[in-house]
Amino acid sequence: MSAEEKQNSQTYQGSNSIEHPENEKDVSEYIRRFYKSGISLELIGSGSKRKIGKPLQCEKILNLSKLSGIIEYLPTELYIKVRACTPINQIEEELKKNKQQLVFEPIDFGYLFLGKSDYGTAAGHVACNISGPRRFKVGSVRDHVIGFRGVNGKGEIIKSGGNVVKNVTGYDLCKLICGSYGTLAALTEITFKVLPTPNESETLVVLNLNLDSAADLLAKALSSSNDVSGAVFLPNEPQSNDYVANVEEIFSLNDLKHASSYTAIRIEGPKNSVDERIQNIISELNVKNNDNSILKTYQSEIFWKKVKNLEIFSSAKNNVARIVLPPSYCTQLLHHLEPSKFRYYVDWGGALIWLEICELTEKIFEDIRKKVVQCGGHISMIKLSDYLPYVEEVFTVNKNLYNISQNIKKSFDPKKILNPGKMYTGI
Numbered sequence: 034m035s036a037e038e039k040q041n042s043q044t045y046q047g048s049n050s051i052e053h054p055e056n057e058k059d060v061s062e063y064i065r066r067f068y069k070s071g072i073s074l075e076l077i078g079s080g081s082k083r084k085i086g087k088p089l090q091c092e093k094i095l096n097l098s099k100l101s102g103i104i105e106y107l108p109t110e111l112y113i114k115v116r117a118c119t120p121i122n123q124i125e126e127e128l129k130k131n132k133q134q135l136v137f138e139p140i141d142f143g144y145l146f147l148g149k150s151d152y153g154t155a156a157g158h159v160a161c162n163i164s165g166p167r168r169f170k171v172g173s174v175r176d177h178v179i180g181f182r183g184v185n186g187k188g189e190i191i192k193s194g195g196n197v198v199k200n201v202t203g204y205d206l207c208k209l210i211c212g213s214y215g216t217l218a219a220l221t222e223i224t225f226k227v228l229p230t231p232n233e234s235e236t237l238v239v240l241n242l243n244l245d246s247a248a249d250l251l252a253k254a255l256s257s258s259n260d261v262s263g264a265v266f267l268p269n270e271p272q273s274n275d276y277v278a279n280v281e282e283i284f285s286l287n288d289l290k291h292a293s294s295y296t297a298i299r300i301e302g303p304k305n306s307v308d309e310r311i312q313n314i315i316s317e318l319n320v321k322n323n324d325n326s327i328l329k330t331y332q333s334e335i336f337w338k339k340v341k342n343l344e345i346f347s348s349a350k351n352n353v354a355r356i357v358l359p360p361s362y363c364t365q366l367l368h369h370l371e372p373s374k375f376r377y378y379v380d381w382g383g384a385l386i387w388l389e390i391c392e393l394t395e396k397i398f399e400d401i402r403k404k405v406v407q408c409g410g411h412i413s414m415i416k417l418s419d420y421l422p423y424v425e426e427v428f429t430v431n432k433n434l435y436n437i438s439q440n441i442k443k444s445f446d447p448k449k450i451l452n453p454g455k456m457y458t459g460i
Contacts, residue, residue: 358410
């Protein structure tokens with residue numbers, strides 16, 4: 034590969050040296066030294082989300098993977114404090130012992146990037162702030178981070194928040210760090226709020242609906258009094274040689290009647306309550322005579338795990354984008370797209386679209402971005418294809434937001450040495 038090809042490759046990193054700090058003090062000393070010399074740093078943990086955002090060409094890599102382990106877990110106080118690069122799997126296994134969970138449903142991006150599971154670390158999920166199907170009910174990752182420690186771009190150790198849910202000191206700073214993609218600070222410790230795991234989970238799956246009918250059904254479900262915690266539409270997959278049609282294969286469950294589209298509504302809680310609310314919502318949505326299935330807890334959990342982990346894109350060779358917008362504009366946007374060039378599914382009751390884009394060009398992407406912005410939403414390119422032109426700006430940003438981001442970056446990282454350009458050019 035030539036030097037020019039390397040520079041244009043999304044997997045190329047200009048770093049020729051990797052540092053592995055053992056603890057927070059080491060992180061501080063490394064960053065302080067690189068701040069003085071103006072050396073740019075790429076921050077990584079396990080690398081599971083390294084391809085999200087713009088590719089970096091930094092002089093050094095600061096690998097924080099040694100900052101791992103559970104520091105403190107008090108189930109009665111509903112929090113767990115961990116070192117930044119503690120694997121999410123390890124955290125969830127510990128929480129299961131006390132029937133508790135990270136309620137924002139961490140997404141396993143391994144299926145999207147590797148074709149197999151790779152959940153990544155606590156810091157990776159906080160840095161990206163991308164949540165699972167329960168987002169519209171419980172909030173995003175940032176709503177469940179109650180404290181953190183880290184090192185800013187000058188090598189100074191910073192901290193915010195507390196150890197208990199009722200302590201909200203510095204909470205806004207926690208929210209600011211979430212979704213910053215490592216551009217503001219190197220995280221060293223994170224404290225998560227945790228909640229009890231529901232006793233039961235049942236899912237009503239209505240079959241053979243089109244987009245408009247499904248969107249209407251999901252809107253009614255979310256506005257009902259049945260406390261819905263999941264609302265997704267997996268549509269017909271248009272025939273195309275540009276992607277692998279695999280929805281029916283992936284969602285091949287014993288209690289799920291196979292059909293060309295699935296509109297799924299999840300109810301969680303105590304068993305008697307769940308059974309009653311499922312029957313209520315069937316009646317309220319008037320789907321008694323429709324083809325439908327009810328997935329009990331075991332298969333319901335499998336279904337939603339596959340949804341949140343983007344398993345239908347596990348074979349995707351194309352670009353995959355994430356669109357967040359007001360639910361009322363969901364169908365309008367999707368009808369604008371040419372069916373043979375896109376594959377998608379709708380989550381959060383219409384507020385989230387995961388979109389696989391075939392034969393993407395900068396012009397096509399800008400056209401989609403323009404439509405998304407007109408709808409009051411934003412689009413992020415989560416996976417860039419290895420075979421198609423590079424998209425210059427992978428996140429949506431307007432001038433005002435860009436100026437605010439610049440000022441925040443300057444406050445945390447005045448020399449712009451931490452993940453420079455990861456989110457926006459020049460930041």
